[in-house]
Amino acid sequence: xxxxxxxxxxxxxxxxxxxxxxxxxxxxxxxxxxxxxxxxxxxxxxxxxxxxxxxxxxxxxxxxxxxxxxxxxxxxxxxxxxxxxxxxxxxxxxxxxxxxxxxxxxxxxxxxxxxxxxxxxxxxxxxxxxxxxxxxxxxxxxxxxxxxxxxxxxxxxxxxxxxxxxxxxxxxxxxxxxxxxxxxxxxxxxxxxxxxxxxxxxxxxxxxxxxxxxxxxxxxxxxxxxxxxxxxxxxxxxxxxxxxxxxxxxxxxxxxxxxxxxxxxxxxxxxxxxxxxxxxxxxxxxxxxxxx
Amino acid sequence: xxxxxxxxxxxxxxxxxxxxxxxxxxxxxxxxxxxxxxxxxxxxxxxxxxxxxxxxxxxxxxxxxxxxxxxxxxxxxxxxxxxxxxxxxxxxxxxxxxxxxxxxxxxxxxxxxxxxxxxxxxxxxxxxxxxxxxxxxxxxxxxxxxxxxxxxxxxxxxxxxxxxxxxxxxxxxxxxxxxxxxxxxxxxxxxxxxxxxxxxxx
Numbered sequence: 001x002x003x004x005x006x007x008x009x010x011x012x013x014x015x016x017x018x019x020x021x022x023x024x025x026x027x028x029x030x031x032x033x034x035x036x037x038x039x040x041x042x043x044x045x046x047x048x049x050x051x052x053x054x055x056x057x058x059x060x061x062x063x064x065x066x067x068x069x070x071x072x073x074x075x076x077x078x079x080x081x082x083x084x085x086x087x088x089x090x091x092x093x094x095x096x097x098x099x100x101x102x103x104x105x106x107x108x109x110x111x112x113x114x115x116x117x118x119x120x121x122x123x124x125x126x127x128x129x130x131x132x133x134x135x136x137x138x139x140x141x142x143x144x145x146x147x148x149x150x151x152x153x154x155x156x157x158x159x160x161x162x163x164x165x166x167x168x169x170x171x172x173x174x175x176x177x178x179x180x181x182x183x184x185x186x187x188x189x190x191x192x193x194x195x196x197x198x199x200x201x202x203x204x205x206x207x208x209x210x211x212x213x214x215x216x217x218x219x220x221x222x223x224x225x226x227x228x229x230x231x232x233x234x235x236x237x238x239x240x241x242x243x244x245x246x247x248x249x250x251x252x253x254x255x256x257x258x259x260x261x262x263x264x265x266x267x268x269x270x271x272x273x274x275x276x277x278x279x280x281x282x283x284x285x286x287x288x289x290x291x292x
Numbered sequence: 293x294x295x296x297x298x299x300x301x302x303x304x305x306x307x308x309x310x311x312x313x314x315x316x317x318x319x320x321x322x323x324x325x326x327x328x329x330x331x332x333x334x335x336x337x338x339x340x341x342x343x344x345x346x347x348x349x350x351x352x353x354x355x356x357x358x359x360x361x362x363x364x365x366x367x368x369x370x371x372x373x374x375x376x377x378x379x380x381x382x383x384x385x386x387x388x389x390x391x392x393x394x395x396x397x398x399x400x401x402x403x404x405x406x407x408x409x410x411x412x413x414x415x416x417x418x419x420x421x422x423x424x425x426x427x428x429x430x431x432x433x434x435x436x437x438x439x440x441x442x443x444x445x446x447x448x449x450x451x452x453x454x455x456x457x458x459x460x461x462x463x464x465x466x467x468x469x470x471x472x473x474x475x476x477x478x479x480x481x482x483x484x485x486x487x488x489x490x491x492x493x494x
Contacts, residue, residue: 014463053438058331235388
């Protein structure tokens with residue numbers, strides 16, 4: 001090659017300007033730019049892209065987003081404070097933390113979940129919530145129906161079960177483990193969970209909740225709103241379970257999907273629709289945790 | 293916007309207080325930077341709903357993982373890193389989802405609360421439309437470096453790639469944007485440099 005070169009294309013010029021071209025090749029481009037008005041102009045234009053971008057004013061955060069983030073942050077703070085207080089309040093309960101084996105160990109529940117409880121071993125009221133020892137999942141059965149009408153404003157947990165417990169457990173179980181032909185989200189029943197999930201203990205609560213067998217839960221058919229929401233939230237991921245529950249007192253749709261490691265659990269708020277997921281929280285739980 | 297510069301308590305001090313149990317510190321820190329963090333999320337995911345989700349994920353994650361911050365970078369760099377990660381995460385998830393047209397919505401959000409002169413808004417919309425034609429990784433790099441003004445070294449931390457990769461993603465992105473934004477330069481700075489040749493005619 002001679003000192004001249006063909007006009008470098010835009011990518012090459014951009015690399016050159018970013019300092020990514022070195023040595024002889026860089027020298028050739030430098031020489032070419034000195035000779036070629038067209039390429040020199042192009043180089044200027046490229047440099048101008050950065051200047052243009054830097055000059056574009058940034059959009060301010062919309063108020064509704066700011067308010068939502070403030071609310072989420074307040075919940076996080078409240079939870080941190082609460083769990084710290086809890087740790088201080090009942091030191092004798094702390095060893096229970098290490099007994100987290102088998103069926104999820106202890107968990108946090110709202111009082112209404114525990115209302116019909118017979119099997120509860122120890123109750124320690126902390127900040128309005130109740131810490132129960134483990135082994136109490138059967139009581140959820142009774143609580144499921146009791147919890148229903150609490151919030152009739154939401155489309156999710158309040159409706160009377162259309163199918164009751166009729167959702168064929170076997171078919172559902174197959175899809176839960178991804179072994180049978182995929183059920184579309186539309187066919188999956190919505191499991192009504194009585195749990196009011198809390199930000200500070202969400203992971204433990206989910207691990208407990210998802211271990212409750214479907215036979216111990218009420219299910220019903222997904223409304224079109226929930227179907228649209230699930231589709232929005234899950235995308236093409238395999239949907240393992242849909243639940244109606246509460247999170248920080250708000251009705252949520254819980255969508256469990258198969259992720260690369262473990263199962264992904266997403267909690268979508270009442271605003272969830274085909275166009276907006278209104279996600280309130282996301283967690284990953286161990287694979288295979290779902291009870292059929 | 294841009295409340296950068298010296299403030300007291302410093303970002304690092306606020307984060308330290310948060311880890312020590314101060315209930316107000318994280319909120320103050322986050323509010324201090326939230327417009328920039330919003331900008332990076334919105335421009336990376338190109339959808340206000342997804343951006344809000346991403347920013348929320350990021351905020352919660354930063355809140356909980358604050359104790360992991362070791363001070364190897366500035367607190368803002370760390371925050372931006374978490375937001376960019378959450379944003380790219382959202383995009384990956386959206387890629388696995390049937391597209392829902394959100395353009396109108398996006399443009400509204402982008403133009404929201406806008407007291408700019410009309411042509412500045414047009415410029416912004418054109419730039420945003422051009423940005424969304426880029427692959428996400430390139431877009432994120434360009435947003436962080438050219439729009440937010442981070443150094444290549446800081447951008448490398450934020451994007452978790454080498455400085456060379458940052459440079460090359462930015463270079464590719466600028467080359468792709470050139471034909472789409474060349475006409476806007478006249479708007480911005482009439483007196484400056486070259487004629488708006490669109491990548492060709494001598």
